[in-house]
Amino acid sequence: MTTTLDRRTVTGAAPRQPVAPHSKRTKATVLFGLIAFTVYSVAPVWWLIVSATKGQSDLYTTNGLWFAEFRLLDNFRELFTYQDGIFLTWMWNTVVYSFAGTAGMTLICVACGYGLAMYRFRGRGVMMGCIIGSFLVPHALLTIPSFLLYTDLRMIDTPWAIIVPSFFSAFSVYLAKVYAEGAIPHELLEAARIDGAGEYRMFFVIGARLMSTGAATIFLLGFVGSWNSFFGPLVYLRSQDKWTVMLGLYSWLKVKVDNSTDLTGLVVVGSIVSLIPMVALMVSMQRYWRSGVTLGSLK
């Protein structure tokens, strides 16, 4: 990329062109660069889509970037019936864990962010310090002791080990606080107070409504993170019927090495199915996660 831009300075650095800010050469370079990156971004996904339509033998023998005999429906049938439909169990588990965990997280973290943004009380500074400080704590540090803690709490190998800890996301609280500061005028709360509204009622009637866009962003980012998580489920879930879809796909990838059965076809089709909900959610909620990203960078 840099080389093409470098060439542009040598040959095309025509000074004093106030009329045409974008010269043709610049335009072509920009377009070429964007197309090159787009191909890089899209081609692997294209390979996945094409491969999902192939039978097991075509997967090995035909060109990976173009279709062969169309067997997508057979592949789906095989995926959904393999081991009595274990894949559907994994998908369902992932939906339940992600949805329950993220819904609870959004409620708890939005309330906390609202409290921190709208009230001045003793200990508030310490709380903010804890939240910002915890960004720097690596997950690695927490995983091993968390395993011991969940063992004591009898949460290992239950869905609670995945759902309950995900309620408490420091980053979401931070996002909620930043959002509340921008979205809720103090004067509005003051006016409601004079009219005799209680603090809790104000949160549900005014605060929660004004923060609904921010809450949607927090929900979306949390949902994606929870859908994609791997280390947690790997450590905390033991029995197969409680796994998430990511863990299941990983176990199928490992099978190939361990014995002679080849599950490559299933992994490919399973990957596609596992990412459909994500892509659908992200495309339909584009405006929320884009605002979330900019919100996070406003440090």
Add this chain to the structure above:
Amino acid sequence: MSRADSMASPAVMTWRRIAAIKGASFTVPFFLGFVLFTAVPIVLALRESMYTTKSSGLGFGEKTIELSGLANLLKGVGDERFWAGMGRVALFAAISIPLIQVASVAVALLLDAATRKVAARFRLALLIPYMIPGIVATLIWIYLYSPDVGPLTPFFALFGMDADFYSGELIWVSIGNLMAWGGIGFNMLIVYAALQAVPREIFEGARVDGASELRIAWSIKVPLIRRSLVLTTVLSIIGTLQIFSDPMLFRSMAPETVTRDFTPIMGIYDWAFAQGDFNYAAALSIILALVVGLASAIFYRFTNKAPTS
């Protein structure tokens, strides 16, 4: 607060205080959970690392837990295999993070230089990798690299290159490419958002003065997005030093290359769940956390002191 104030309106004061207490109560559910699931594990990690579990006899007897102080931590500081993994990851981070950042900025600048209509069309396509779950992205690339099913090996063979993407020489390149593929979209988004916030008149002025597009990009746009770059870089450092799932998945394809303690976290995972030594794993976790914190702090200091020009 003066005495006159509090004397003047004691009723208002109590009312204010009640409001503040109710306000504080909004944070109670979060902080209860935060203490249980973040603060307690940190304390537990410190405590666990201070003990050593010994089994008497041939591993069949009663397990005894002894207070061993800093012995585990010192053992970790001297653990060559752990530091070999750390070295691999540090070297990988030092090379891959700058490359990914440069590529992200390049894409963001390209997108920014295009007209709004063109940019909107490309942006969604460029973000497709960001929408793909990390595990699925790794699976896709594992198959693309595979000599059996992937199109890459025959493609390189066309040029007479015999590329084994799972080999010891190429494994980090393979993982780096995978991380770049998944990470450029997100970093680009942050940088692009920062660029969009810059008033267009600045660029127009520079153009009238005869600055080339590249000159504008380098001398005006890049300095303006420095804060965003520092943010994405710190996030990348923290993430890359803790790399786990990608090498773990590659391990199922190339167990000889990707050893069980290939990266620090893989080593920790192995000590805890394959060897069953949670005390030592906790000690290694602490060391890793210190290294990650130190690396981010040094980077932050370094970039904040650097002259803005």
